Amino acid sequence: MTGIKSYGAYIPWYRIERGVIYSAMGWLNPATYMSGEKAVANYDEDSISMAVNAGMDCLRGIDRNIVDGVYFASVTLPYKERLNAGIIATALDLRSDIKTADFASSTKAGTTALLAACDSIKAGSAKNILVCASDCPITKPGSAQEEAYGDAAAAILVGENDVGFEFQGAHSVSYDFSDRWMADFDRFERVWEDRWIRDEGYNKFIPEAISGLAKRCNLNPKDVAKVAFPCLYVRDHAAIGKGLGLEPNQIQDHLLNSLGNCGAAYPLVLLVAALEDANPKDNIVVASYGSGSDALLFKATEKTGDIKGGSNGVKKCLAWKSNLTSYEKFVTFRSVIPVEKGIRGEMSPWEMKSIVWRNRRGYLALVGSRCKKCGTPQFPAQRVCVNPSCKAIDQMEDYGFSDKKGQLFTYTEDRLAFSLNPPAIYAMIDFEGGGRNMFDLTDCESGGLKVGMPMEMSFRRKFADVSRSTYNYFWKAVPVRE
Numbered sequence: 001m002t003g004i005k006s007y008g009a010y011i012p013w014y015r016i017e018r019g020v021i022y023s024a025m026g027w028l029n030p031a032t033y034m035s036g037e038k039a040v041a042n043y044d045e046d047s048i049s050m051a052v053n054a055g056m057d058c059l060r061g062i063d064r065n066i067v068d069g070v071y072f073a074s075v076t077l078p079y080k081e082r083l084n085a086g087i088i089a090t091a092l093d094l095r096s097d098i099k100t101a102d103f104a105s106s107t108k109a110g111t112t113a114l115l116a117a118c119d120s121i122k123a124g125s126a127k128n129i130l131v132c133a134s135d136c137p138i139t140k141p142g143s144a145q146e147e148a149y150g151d152a153a154a155a156i157l158v159g160e161n162d163v164g165f166e167f168q169g170a171h172s173v174s175y176d177f178s179d180r181w182m183a184d185f186d187r188f189e190r191v192w193e194d195r196w197i198r199d200e201g202y203n204k205f206i207p208e209a210i211s212g213l214a215k216r217c218n219l220n221p222k223d224v225a226k227v228a229f230p231c232l233y234v235r236d237h238a239a240i241g242k243g244l245g246l247e248p249n250q251i252q253d254h255l256l257n258s259l260g261n262c263g264a265a266y267p268l269v270l271l272v273a274a275l276e277d278a279n280p281k282d283n284i285v286v287a288s289y290g291s292g293s294d295a296l297l298f299k300a301t302e303k304t305g306d307i308k309g310g311s312n313g314v315k316k317c318l319a320w321k322s323n324l325t326s327y328e329k330f331v332t333f334r335s336v337i338p339v340e341k342g343i344r345g346e347m348s349p350w351e352m353k354s355i356v357w358r359n360r361r362g363y364l365a366l367v368g369s370r371c372k373k374c375g376t377p378q379f380p381a382q383r384v385c386v387n388p389s390c391k392a393i394d395q396m397e398d399y400g401f402s403d404k405k406g407q408l409f410t411y412t413e414d415r416l417a418f419s420l421n422p423p424a425i426y427a428m429i430d431f432e433g434g435g436r437n438m439f440d441l442t443d444c445e446s447g448g449l450k451v452g453m454p455m456e457m458s459f460r461r462k463f464a465d466v467s468r469s470t471y472n473y474f475w476k477a478v479p480v481r482e
């Protein structure tokens with residue numbers, strides 16, 4: 001039996017009301033106005049960091065040694081030549097003898113990666129594959145995309161045993177349809193006329209894929225509990241469902257008013273939202289859009305309630321938020337406008353590739369050590385035990401901190417050090433079970449911290465070395481999402 005064993009999601013802490021964007025740039029084109037809000041990645045987030053955090057949510061409580069592969073889907077890959085999925089696999093501290101692959105160039109890449117994972121499991125070439133989809137687009141000021149697009153990630157673990165949702169089948173359609181595109185020299189997406197995209201794209205490709213799936217799987221509209229599919233146009237989203245013979249309660253909420261269109265991650269985020277409310281024997285359909293469409297069918301098993309490893313999911317991520325009231329801060333986060341960094345901020349760190357390679361499990365996976373003699377955890381990894389009553393030498397075992405919660409022991413708000421979201425905040429974190437170290441804090445604001453408050457770790461972009469085309473990643477501490 002092939003299907004979904006676990007799922008997770010990650011939606012950034014920040015939201016921005018579309019009215020804030022419109023009030024700044026709406027004078028360029030009043031037709032761009034949209035209601036609601038959208039998710040905004042922090043300045044230290046990108047598609048890789050969000051995919052790692054979604055993967056952490058998906059794999060919570062699961063032995064990571066069972067994962068045989070990582071498929072990563074995105075149209076905003078940080079690296080053109082460096083395996084982005086390999087960074088994710090390392091950050092999640094997975095085995096080295098696994099499959100890793102990037103799926104790109106289309107917003108249906110997320111469902112294509114999910115389908116490829118299901119096919120690999122069915123073929124017997126792997127037993128468990130983690131599929132991550134994430135996007136963090138940079139949009140041109142004043143464009144319709146600036147208001148419509150949001151940032152998010154989803155992760156789904158596909159396996160062969162103890163599945164909560166059995167894979168029933170799929171149907172795909174492919175068209176070289178140039179509605180939105182980017183060449184290798186473009187920074188911003190280019191787009192054709194909206195009515196053409198709506199009428200010739202969404203309104204034809206998605207129904208064709210879902211109808212083909214229904215025919216292939218002998219599925220009637222009344223047999224489906226939820227159908228999840230993306231659409232940039234709210235009225236057409238409802239019309240597509242109606243044209244397929246679906247009742248309104250069978251159509252998964254599009255989340256455009258609370259999240260936005262999150263690219264390759266969009267269909268999988270909607271799928272996770274549908275899975276969160278599923279009951280045994282429910283049929284769940286997910287479809288994508290982008291140069292065609294993929295449609296996949298999953299059937300909930302009796303083990304549906306047992307597989308929900310993710311502690312955050314879509315609902316909790318949507319509820320945990322902070323509103324950005326500054327349009328200028330929003331565009332600064334994505335480096336759309338340059339800002340004065342001062343002398344300190346202009347000093348660019350240099351990532352030594354050989355050192356990072358040797359210490360990759362510490363830097364990317366936050367793996368420290370634990371003394372075999374006294375059981376004291378410590379980060380970074382040490383040869384000599386830090387316990388003054390022990391001081392054992394070379395008696396260490398690997399110990400991961402990325403999934404450990406902790407408490408805020410002490411912190412500093414620094415207004416001299418440069419930060420795109422000042423003040424720079426760093427703190428000493430005491431981990432549950434032992435271990436202490438200093439980390440940067442993120443997704444929090446001045447005056448919002450308290451000594452003793454619960455903290456957890458979040459994978460982030462530490463800095464971007466533009467002169468050497470390098471992104472440096474590490475872990476930061478964030479308040480536990482309550």
